[in-house]
Amino acid sequence: MTASGADAKIRIAIVGSGPAGSYAAGHLLRHSDPDLHVDLFERLPTPWGLVRAGVAPDHPKIKSVTRLYERTAEHPRLRLFANVELGRDLTVADLRRHYHAIIYAVGTPTDRPLGIPGEELAGSYPATEFVGWYNGHPDFCDHDFDLSGERVIVIGAGNVALDVARMLVLTHGELAVTDIADHALEVLEHSGVREVLVVGRRGPEQAAFTNPEVLELGELADADVVVDPGELALADGIADPAADTTARRNVEILRGYAEREPAGRRRRVALRFLLSPVEIRGEGRVESVVFVRNVLEAAQDGTLRARATEERIEIPCSAVFRAIGYRGTPLAEVPFDERRGLIANEDGRVRRGEYVVGWAKRGPSGVIGTNKKDANETVERLLEDLAAGMLLEPEPIDDAGLEAFVRERRPGLVDYEGWVRIDRHEQGLGEPAGRPRVKLARLEELLAVHAGER
Ligand SMILES: Cc1cc2nc3c(=O)[nH]c(=O)nc-3n(C[C@H](O)[C@H](O)[C@H](O)COP(=O)(O)OP(=O)(O)OC[C@H]3O[C@@H](n4cnc5c(N)ncnc54)[C@H](O)[C@@H]3O)c2cc1C
Ligand SMILES: NC(=O)c1ccc[n+]([C@@H]2O[C@H](COP(=O)([O-])OP(=O)(O)OC[C@H]3O[C@@H](n4cnc5c(N)ncnc54)[C@H](OP(=O)(O)O)[C@@H]3O)[C@@H](O)[C@H]2O)c1
Numbered sequence: 001m002t003a004s005g006a007d008a009k010i011r012i013a014i015v016g017s018g019p020a021g022s023y024a025a026g027h028l029l030r031h032s033d034p035d036l037h038v039d040l041f042e043r044l045p046t047p048w049g050l051v052r053a054g055v056a057p058d059h060p061k062i063k064s065v066t067r068l069y070e071r072t073a074e075h076p077r078l079r080l081f082a083n084v085e086l087g088r089d090l091t092v093a094d095l096r097r098h099y100h101a102i103i104y105a106v107g108t109p110t111d112r113p114l115g116i117p118g119e120e121l122a123g124s125y126p127a128t129e130f131v132g133w134y135n136g137h138p139d140f141c142d143h144d145f146d147l148s149g150e151r152v153i154v155i156g157a158g159n160v161a162l163d164v165a166r167m168l169v170l171t172h173g174e175l176a177v178t179d180i181a182d183h184a185l186e187v188l189e190h191s192g193v194r195e196v197l198v199v200g201r202r203g204p205e206q207a208a209f210t211n212p213e214v215l216e217l218g219e220l221a222d223a224d225v226v227v228d229p230g231e232l233a234l235a236d237g238i239a240d241p242a243a244d245t246t247a248r249r250n251v252e253i254l255r256g257y258a259e260r261e262p263a264g265r266r267r268r269v270a271l272r273f274l275l276s277p278v279e280i281r282g283e284g285r286v287e288s289v290v291f292v293r294n295v296l297e298a299a300q301d302g303t304l305r306a307r308a309t310e311e312r313i314e315i316p317c318s319a320v321f322r323a324i325g326y327r328g329t330p331l332a333e334v335p336f337d338e339r340r341g342l343i344a345n346e347d348g349r350v351r352r353g354e355y356v357v358g359w360a361k362r363g364p365s366g367v368i369g370t371n372k373k374d375a376n377e378t379v380e381r382l383l384e385d386l387a388a389g390m391l392l393e394p395e396p397i398d399d400a401g402l403e404a405f406v407r408e409r410r411p412g413l414v415d416y417e418g419w420v421r422i423d424r425h426e427q428g429l430g431e432p433a434g435r436p437r438v439k440l441a442r443l444e445e446l447l448a449v450h451a452g453e454r
Pocket of ligand 1: 015016017018019020021041042043044047048049050051054055056059062084085086087105106107108131160163326331357358359360365366367368369370371
C-alpha cells in the first residue's frame with residue numbers, strides 16, 4: 001500500500017463478460033505478474049454473453065463452456081462488476097482515470113439491415129431479437145412475435161438462421177426440457193407455424209452452415225427437412241475455389257435430404273438457395289416476400305457472388321426472420337469503424353491503453369472457441385505494451401476505493417457471489433422439471449434474487 005492509501009496494482013478493466021472477455025481475463029491472469037488485477041464489467045446482471053443469450057436452448061452441451069469462465073471468475077485477482085454498463089453508469093474517461101488499460105469485449109449486439117422495402121412491416125423480425133427473446137435476455141422479454149400463420153421465411157444461410165428455424169419447429173416436448181425462457185415456451189407451444197423456409201442468396205456450397213447443424217435438421221422429432229433437387233442442380237458444375245471440407249460435406253448432406261421422401265411429419269423445414277429477397281409485401285403486416293433468382297458468378301477476388309436474373313418469385317408467408325448477421329453499435333468515446341460495424345482497431349489495439357477482443361474486434365463471425373485465440377492475441381499486445389511502459393497512468397486508488405466508486409455509480413452492482421445466487425436459484429427452479437435452469441428474464445426478478453428477496 002502506498003502512502004496515499006492506493007496500492008501498486010496494475011488494473012485492467014474488461015468490458016463485456018462473453019467468451020471474448022472471459023478468455024481475455026483468463027489469459028491475462030495466467031500470463032502476468034501477481035500485481036495485475038482484472039475487473040470484469042457486464043451490463044446485464046448475468047454474465048457469459050451469447051453463451052447465455054445466443055446459443056440455442058437445445059444445445060446444452062455447448063453452454064458447459066461456462067465452467068471454464070467460472071474458474072476464471074473465481075480467480076482471486078478478478079472481480080465481476082455485473083449490472084454495470086459502460087456508457088450508462090460509467091464513461092470511458094472514468095475507466096481511463098482508474099485503470100492502466102481497458103479491453104472492450106462488448107460483442108456486436110444488433111442486426112444487419114437487409115435494406116429492402118417492407119423490412120419494417122409488422123411481422124418482419126430481426127433474428128437478434130427473436131434469439132434474445134427465446135433465450136430470456138432482459139432487453140427482449142416483452143417482445144411479441146406473431147406465430148399464428150402457417151408459413152414463415154428465414155432469410156440467411158448461416159447457423160443463426162438454422163437456430164431460428166429449429167426453434168420454430170421443435171416440439172413442446174423437445175423444448176420443455178431446455179432452458180428456453182418460459183414466455184417463449186408458452187408462445188411456441190401455441191404456434192401455428194407448419195413450414196419454415198430458410199433461404200440463402202447463394203448456392204448450397206456457399207452456405208455458412210456447419211455440418212452438425214445441417215445434420216441436426218434431419219433428426220427433428222416432428223419436422224421433415226425438404227430440399228428441392230432441382231434447386232441444388234442450379235449450382236451444379238460451378239467450382240467454388242473457396243469451398244472447404246465443411247462446404248463439401250454440407251452439399252453431401254443436402255443431397256441426401258433431396259433424395260429423401262418426407263415422412264409426413266407435422267412440420268417441415270425447407271432449405272432454398274440462390275434467392276435474394278427484394279421486397280417484403282403486405283397491407284400493414286407481412287403477407288409475402290418477393291425474391292429474385294440468382295446465378296453464381298466469380299468476382300474479381302475469385303469468390304462466387306450472387307448475380308440477380310430477371311426471374312422473380314413471390315412466396316406468401318405470415319412472418320419473416322432476418323438472419324443475415326449481427327452488427328456492432330458504437331460506444332460513446334470509442335473509435336468506431338462504420339463500414340465494418342465494429343470498434344476500429346489494429347490487431348486489437350484501439351489507442352493507447354485501449355484494446356478490443358471478440359466480435360467487437362473482428363466482426364460477428366466465429367464460434368465460441370474462435371474468441372480464445374483472438375483474445376489471447378490482443379492480450380499479448382497489451383502485455384507487450386505493459387512491458388514497454390505504454391499503458392495509461394491512472395490516479396492512485398485501492399481495491400475498496402475503486403469498488404466504492406463503481407457502486408456509487410451503480411448501487412445495484414451484481415458481484416460474482418450475487419451471480420452465483422442467481423445461478424443457483426435458476427438451477428433450483430429447473431430441477432423439478434428436469435431442466436438445466438428456469439431463466440429469470442426480467443431485470444427486477446434477477447435483482448430481487450440477487451438482493452436475497454426470493
Ligand atoms: C444466436 C447465436 C447462437 C450461437 N450459437 C453458438 C453455438 O452454438 N456454438 C458456438 O460455438 N458459437 C455460437 N455462437 C457464436 C458465439 O456466441 C460468439 O462467437 C461469441 O459469443 C462472441 O463472443 P463475444 O464475447 O465477442 O461477444 P458476446 O458473447 O456478445 O459478449 C458481449 C458481452 O458484452 C456485454 N456488453 C455489451 N455492451 C456492454 C457495455 N456497454 N457495458 C458492459 N457490458 C457490455 C454484453 O451484455 C455481453 O455479455 C452463436 C452466436 C449467435 C449470435
Ligand atoms: N451452432 C453453432 O455453432 C452456431 C450457432 C449460431 C451461430 N454460430 C456462429 O455465429 C456466427 C454468426 O452466424 P450468423 O448466422 O449470424 O452469420 P453468418 O454465418 O455470417 O451467415 C450470414 C448469412 O446471411 C447471408 N446474408 C448476408 N447478407 C445478406 C443479404 N443482404 N441478403 C441475403 N442473405 C444475406 C450470408 O450470405 P453470403 O454468404 O452470401 O454473404 C450468410 O448466408 C457464425 O460464425 C456462426 O457459425 C454458430
